[in-house]
Amino acid sequence: MPDSPNIALVRRLYDSAMAPDVVAEVIDPGIVWDITPGFPYGGVYHGWASAGSDFFGRLAPGFAAFGGVGEEFYDAGDHVFVRGHYHAVSKSGEASDARFIHLWTVRDGKLTHLVQAADSHVVQQALNG
Template identity: 85%
Template sequence: MSDSPNVVLVRRLYDSGMDPAVAAETIDPDIVWDITPGFPYGGVYRTWASAGADFFGRLAPHFAAFGAVAEEFYDAGDHVFVHGHYRAVSKSGQASDARFIHLWTVRDGKLTRLIQAADSHIVQQAANG
């Protein structure tokens, strides 16, 4: 069975490694980016510009590398669930993996909302180590 158009859209973002050109094509500029409390810089960011500057811009300096690896995609109509893990490498070179679930909302061919739940403790340890 082939993927739905919404799964194809979400998969494209993960497969690109959050390439800025792909993000610009897939993410609505007014996205709501909801990061679980306890995760570094957890909170609700209300635009892609804010998520980029206020979340990723503050998170990235804590790591030598950080990325999301999607393992499974679940189609739920206007929503797509993604199960996967974050692969983090601390500034000291220690690698760690932390599981996540992402719930995406798709409207008119764009990603309009992300709700994230993740193993915040592992990410906090990696950010501090």
């Protein structure tokens, strides 16, 4: 069974590893990026410019590599749930994986809201290890 249009949109983001050209096509510039408290730099970011600089701009330098891998995608109308894991490699070279659930809101063919819940402890350990 082929993906629904909303799952295809979300899957495209994960499959691209957040490639800038794909991000520009699928993420609404006004997205609300809601990262669970306890996660490094957790909080609510308003707009992709803020999420990019204030969240990813602070998180990424702490790792040699960091990325989200979507494993299961569920269509719920204007929402898509993704179960997956973050794969991180610390600056010291240690690899770790932390589970996540992402809830995406889709409006007019763009991702407009992300709510993230993740195993923050594992990510904090990787960041500090």
